[in-house]
Amino acid sequence: MGLSPAWDGSWEANEYKMTVRTLGVIYITVLGLFALAGPGHAQERGYLGPLPCAGECHQEIFDTWKTSKHAKAFQNLAPGAREKEKKEAGLKPATDYTMDKTCMPCHVTGWNDGGYSMEKPDPYLQGVGCESCHGAAGGWNEIHKKKDLANRPRTMKQKGQIEPFKGRTVCVPCHEDDTNPYKFRTPPGKIDWTELKHADTYHILK
Numbered sequence: 001m002g003l004s005p006a007w008d009g010s011w012e013a014n015e016y017k018m019t020v021r022t023l024g025v026i027y028i029t030v031l032g033l034f035a036l037a038g039p040g041h042a043q044e045r046g047y048l049g050p051l052p053c054a055g056e057c058h059q060e061i062f063d064t065w066k067t068s069k070h071a072k073a074f075q076n077l078a079p080g081a082r083e084k085e086k087k088e089a090g091l092k093p094a095t096d097y098t099m100d101k102t103c104m105p106c107h108v109t110g111w112n113d114g115g116y117s118m119e120k121p122d123p124y125l126q127g128v129g130c131e132s133c134h135g136a137a138g139g140w141n142e143i144h145k146k147k148d149l150a151n152r153p154r155t156m157k158q159k160g161q162i163e164p165f166k167g168r169t170v171c172v173p174c175h176e177d178d179t180n181p182y183k184f185r186t187p188p189g190k191i192d193w194t195e196l197k198h199a200d201t202y203h204i205l206k
Contacts, residue, residue: 046136046160047115049124053137056145065130065203073107074098074126089181106174110136133170135162169193 054062065071076082077097086093097103099118108116109129114136116125131137137144139159146152157163164170171193175186191198 046113046138047110047122047125047131048137048141049109049122050130051124052141053130061203068203070128070132073128077103077107085182091181102179106177106180128174133162133164135160137161165194165196165199167194171198 050062050065069076076085077100079094079096081093083093091097101118104111104116104118106128108127109125109132110116115131116122140156140161143149143152143156143159144161149155162170174180175191175193176183176188180186
């Protein structure tokens with residue numbers, strides 16, 4: 001059995017192919033590999049993708065996220081996708097940007113951080129996923145489930161968990177970066193990204 005089910009390019013079409021049993025196998029296998037990995041491979045094993053989060057506790061959040069622009073960020077790099085928006089930004093609509101490394105930091109999860117890579121393209125890390133804002137879950141997901149654990153928030157933070165709208169925001173590096181062809185929509189210093197309302201464009205707030 002492979003680590004991922006067959007993928008046909010959209011979350012909507014593939015969601016119901018993932019059975020609870022398969023999800024459990026993937027989750028246990030990935031965590032086992034992460035635990036067995038040596039220090040040199042710990043970061044490589046750190047990204048789990050959104051399915052463990054959805055299958056255990058956050059299905060409603062996953063359902064709203066999968067239809068968002070963030071979830072489709074990688075698909076939007078394909079030729080012919082979002083032609084009007086690409087023309088507006090001075091991009092060529094017919095060009096395939098899915099192999100353009102300058103686009104990857106803001107269109108996949110974990111680029112240059114042990115997540116998505118050209119060498120091992122994982123479809124479940126395509127797009128801006130949970131871990132793009134909350135940090136690689138391999139280190140803190142098990143702790144996250146232990147609701148009664150003493151010092152749980154601090155321990156999760158030490159293991160790489162991020163609360164994106166508390167203090168340092170994760171939005172600025174993509175939305176206001178000089179390499180962002182759409183930066184004219186979000187000029188530096190004009191938007192307070194720490195405001196919780198911005199999460200509404202990503203998933204529902206709880």
